[in-house]
Amino acid sequence: MPIDDTTMQFGLLMESAQAHQKLAETHLERLRAHTEDLDDVVRDEIRRTLVEELRELTAESAQAAAALRRMKRAADLRGLLWTAALAVLATTIPAVFMRWILPSGAEIDGLRVRRDRMLASVQKLELVGGRADLRHCGDGARLCIRIDKSSPAYGEKGDFFVIKGY
Numbered sequence: 001m002p003i004d005d006t007t008m009q010f011g012l013l014m015e016s017a018q019a020h021q022k023l024a025e026t027h028l029e030r031l032r033a034h035t036e037d038l039d040d041v042v043r044d045e046i047r048r049t050l051v052e053e054l055r056e057l058t059a060e061s062a063q064a065a066a067a068l069r070r071m072k073r074a075a076d077l078r079g080l081l082w083t084a085a086l087a088v089l090a091t092t093i094p095a096v097f098m099r100w101i102l103p104s105g106a107e108i109d110g111l112r113v114r115r116d117r118m119l120a121s122v123q124k125l126e127l128v129g130g131r132a133d134l135r136h137c138g139d140g141a142r143l144c145i146r147i148d149k150s151s152p153a154y155g156e157k158g159d160f161f162v163i164k165g166y
Contacts, residue, residue, distance in 0.1 A: 132163045 003011075103111065122130065137144035151162035 129163060129166070131165050133165075 124130075133146040135144050135146075136142065146164045147161040148164045148166075149161075154160040154162075
C-alpha cells in the first residue's frame with residue numbers, strides 16, 4: 001500500500017516528537033539525578049557549616065568559662081585581701097588605742113606603789129579617827145561628830161567623849 005506524502009510527513013513528525021520526548025525524559029532523569037546529588041551536596045555543606053559553627057561556639061564557650069574562672073579567682077583573691085586588711089585594721093586600731101590610753105607597765109608599778117602608800121596612810125588615819133562620822137549641823141552649819149553615848153566622859157570638865165566606832 002502506497003504511503004502518501006502527508007502520512008509520511010505525519011510519521012516523521014511522530015518519530016521526531018517521540019525522539020524529542022525520549023530526549024526530554026533523559027534530560028529530566030539527569031536533572032532528577034542532579035537534583036538528588038545537589039540535595040546531598042547541600043546537606044553535606046549544611047552539616048559541615050553546622051559542625052564548624054558548633055566548634056566555634058564550643059571554643060567561645062570554653063573561653064567564656066575560662067574567663068569566668070579567672071574572674072572568680074580574682075574576686076576570691078580580692079575578697080581574701082579585703083578580709084585580711086579588715087582583720088589587721090580591726091586588731092591594730094584597738095591595740096594602738098589601748099597602748100595610747102592604758103598606762104605602761106612602769107606606770108602601773110608606780111601606781112601600785114602609790115596605792116600601797118595611800119592604803120597605809122588610810123589605815124593610820126582610821127587608827128586616829130578617820131572613821132569618825134562628821135556632819136554640819138544646825139542653822140549655822142556647825143561641824144558635829146557622832147559620839148558613843150554609852151562610853152564615859154573624859155577630861156577635867158567631862159567635855160570629851162569617845163567617837164562612835166572607836
